[in-house]
Amino acid sequence: MKRLKIKTEGYGYFFIAPYFITFLVLQLYPILYTFFISFTKWDGMTKMTFVGLENYNRLIRDDVFYKTIGNTWIIWIANVIPQMVLAVLLAVVLNYKKIKGSDFFKSIFYLPNLVTATSIGVLFSVILDWQTGSLNRILIAIGILKQPVNWLNSPFYTRGTTSLIQWWMWFGYSTIIFDAGIKAISNDIYEAAIVDGANRRQTFWKITLPLLRPTVLYSTITSLIGGMQIFDIPMTLTDGLGNPQQSILTMVLYLYNTSFKRNNYGYGAAISYGLFVIILIASIILFKFINRKSLYD
Amino acid sequence: MRNLDIITQNRNRSWKFTKNILTYLFLIILSIICFIPFYIMIINATHSNVEINNGLNLLPGRYLLDNYKRMSESINIWKGFSNSLLISIVSTLLTAYFASLTAYGFAKFKFRGNKVLYWFVLSTMMVPGQLGLIGYFQLNKKLGLLDTYLPLILPAIANGNAVFWINSYIGSSISNSLIESARIDGCQELKIFNKIILPLIVPAIATISIFNFVASWNDFMRPLVLIFSPSKFTLPVLVANLRGTYTRDFGATYLGIAISVVPIMIAYVFLSRYILNGLTIGAVKE
Numbered sequence: 326m327k328r329l330k331i332k333t334e335g336y337g338y339f340f341i342a343p344y345f346i347t348f349l350v351l352q353l354y355p356i357l358y359t360f361f362i363s364f365t366k367w368d369g370m371t372k373m374t375f376v377g378l379e380n381y382n383r384l385i386r387d388d389v390f391y392k393t394i395g396n397t398w399i400i401w402i403a404n405v406i407p408q409m410v411l412a413v414l415l416a417v418v419l420n421y422k423k424i425k426g427s428d429f430f431k432s433i434f435y436l437p438n439l440v441t442a443t444s445i446g447v448l449f450s451v452i453l454d455w456q457t458g459s460l461n462r463i464l465i466a467i468g469i470l471k472q473p474v475n476w477l478n479s480p481f482y483t484r485g486t487t488s489l490i491q492w493w494m495w496f497g498y499s500t501i502i503f504d505a506g507i508k509a510i511s512n513d514i515y516e517a518a519i520v521d522g523a524n525r526r527q528t529f530w531k532i533t534l535p536l537l538r539p540t541v542l543y544s545t546i547t548s549l550i551g552g553m554q555i556f557d558i559p560m561t562l563t564d565g566l567g568n569p570q571q572s573i574l575t576m577v578l579y580l581y582n583t584s585f586k587r588n589n590y591g592y593g594a595a596i597s598y599g600l601f602v603i604i605l606i607a608s609i610i611l612f613k614f615i616n617r618k619s620l621y622d
Numbered sequence: 623m624r625n626l627d628i629i630t631q632n633r634n635r636s637w638k639f640t641k642n643i644l645t646y647l648f649l650i651i652l653s654i655i656c657f658i659p660f661y662i663m664i665i666n667a668t669h670s671n672v673e674i675n676n677g678l679n680l681l682p683g684r685y686l687l688d689n690y691k692r693m694s695e696s697i698n699i700w701k702g703f704s705n706s707l708l709i710s711i712v713s714t715l716l717t718a719y720f721a722s723l724t725a726y727g728f729a730k731f732k733f734r735g736n737k738v739l740y741w742f743v744l745s746t747m748m749v750p751g752q753l754g755l756i757g758y759f760q761l762n763k764k765l766g767l768l769d770t771y772l773p774l775i776l777p778a779i780a781n782g783n784a785v786f787w788i789n790s791y792i793g794s795s796i797s798n799s800l801i802e803s804a805r806i807d808g809c810q811e812l813k814i815f816n817k818i819i820l821p822l823i824v825p826a827i828a829t830i831s832i833f834n835f836v837a838s839w840n841d842f843m844r845p846l847v848l849i850f851s852p853s854k855f856t857l858p859v860l861v862a863n864l865r866g867t868y869t870r871d872f873g874a875t876y877l878g879i880a881i882s883v884v885p886i887m888i889a890y891v892f893l894s895r896y897i898l899n900g901l902t903i904g905a906v907k908e
Contacts, residue, residue, distance in 0.1 A: 340727025358757030
């Protein structure tokens with residue numbers, strides 16, 4: 326038996342080796358190399374010059390960077406709150422025994438999430454076109470608007486549209502996750518509550534919601550990590566520069582434009598690490614915040 | 623008294639009935655909201671620019687072929703389609719094999735650092751994707767791999783998410799005695815994996831492969847950064863360029879978007895059950 330163990334020990338390393346070699350060369354090395362580039366001034370062509378902390382100094386004084394943080398957070402918060410509230414509500418409703426066809430509704434709600442985000446960004450840009458787009462046509466036809474509105478010329482509407490698209494793409498996903506969360510709650514708990522005379526509203530607030538909290542936490546953190554990296558929709562909805570008035574210039578869009586359109590790799594690398602720190606801190610705060618709350622239950 | 627009871631009972635019943643109707647109405651309206659942009663897309667793809675410019679179209683038109691001809695003159699969308707297909711299929715296969723191999727190594731072999739390394743794999747899943755993008759671009763520039771598909775495909779070998787998924791499946795479905803008996807029969811370790819383990823974990827691989835395929839198919843930023851030749855563009859990059867190519871040709875734009883979206887919708891009709899079930903595994907703490 327002992328011989329067998331010694332023989333197989335090496336195979337463990339052998340089997341996980343391709344993963345780690347690929348990871349080290351294609352993921353970890355680029356991450357460390359990006360960190361190194363963030364201390365240099367470099368256009369990718371001429372010689373790299375070491376500038377120390379200059380890029381980070383510039384970053385913490387960069388008004389555009391703060392604007393992109395603001396934009397990214399506004400777009401995320403404006404979609405995540407209605408998204409989570411609606412998803413919890415839908416998951417509860419779809420679990421009512423009387424509601425038929427819940428699988429059908431779930432599959433329809435999930436459809437926008439599956440479709441390529443780039444296609445969705447371009448699609449909305451033509452639907453919202455103020456002269457020929459279908460949105461203005463519909464709103465005028467049913468009497469909500471008298472004049473066509475130039476949606477994508479207004480910072481407010483453009484940011485709102487971005488949030489709305491994110492909401493539209495993700496509420497179905499969250500609904501499905503919460504639906505599974507509710508199905509995982511033991512029926513005995515509900516039956517005991519009903520025997521004790523609890524009504525539907527009470528079981529929702531006292532049983533469903535507290536027991537769903539870990540699932541909501543999980544979803545909110547994944548949504549945060551994804552939402553801070555939003556790129557495809559703001560890139561394709563307008564001119565790719567985050568206009569009008571840089572209202573949908575998100576952190577990653579700024580990172581992309583700085584690095585790959587203006588070839589300013591040093592500063593782009595500093596933005597990458599700024600973004601990483603923001604995601605890290607926000608995830609930790611969110612985790613602590615929701616975890617502490619559950620202590621009082 | 624009895625009459626009053628009946629009245630309140632009826633009132634309750636009719637209130638419940640109204641509530642049900644309102645719930646369905648709400649669900650149906652949400653379904654329409656989810657589908658209507660795609661409906662507009664399909665309908666407008668069949669209309670001429672004059673029709674799109676002049677009014678709202680709710681029914682299919684007769685200009686699908688015209689739009690297709692104009693679109694084909696300047697971009698080759700099917701080339702983008704086959705490029706995306708190639709990249710997605712190869713990436714998905716690479717992930718399927720190597721994630722299984724890695725997961726098997728972690729699940730069934732005792733070696734020093736097993737737990738630490740596995741924890742390390744899990745923690746890399748939290749790192750944002752574009753943190754190393756600039757370094758990755760420069761690395762591929764040095765290696766002469768820019769404008770090739772290798773930098774889009776090779777990272778699929780190290781997919782932490784898939785390792786996590788398949789690892790838990792192996793843990794619960796492959797017994798140690800099966801492996802032991804194969805060893806006693808003199809089967810080589812790699813052969814045990816290829817011939818015995820791999821066929822047994824196909825269900826787990828199939829589910830995760832759907833998601834890997836979709837993720838690769840929808841990937842936009844990496845091909846945008848790493849590919850320059852229009853003939854090598856993937857579908858999302860081509861679609862993103864539609865707006866610049868056809869500033870006022872909406873018929874062709876709608877059709878280009880539709881060609882990128884409709885195949886996904888057709889595949890979804892057949893796979894929705896697997897996809898919806900696959901979504902929730904691992905998401906819920908029980």
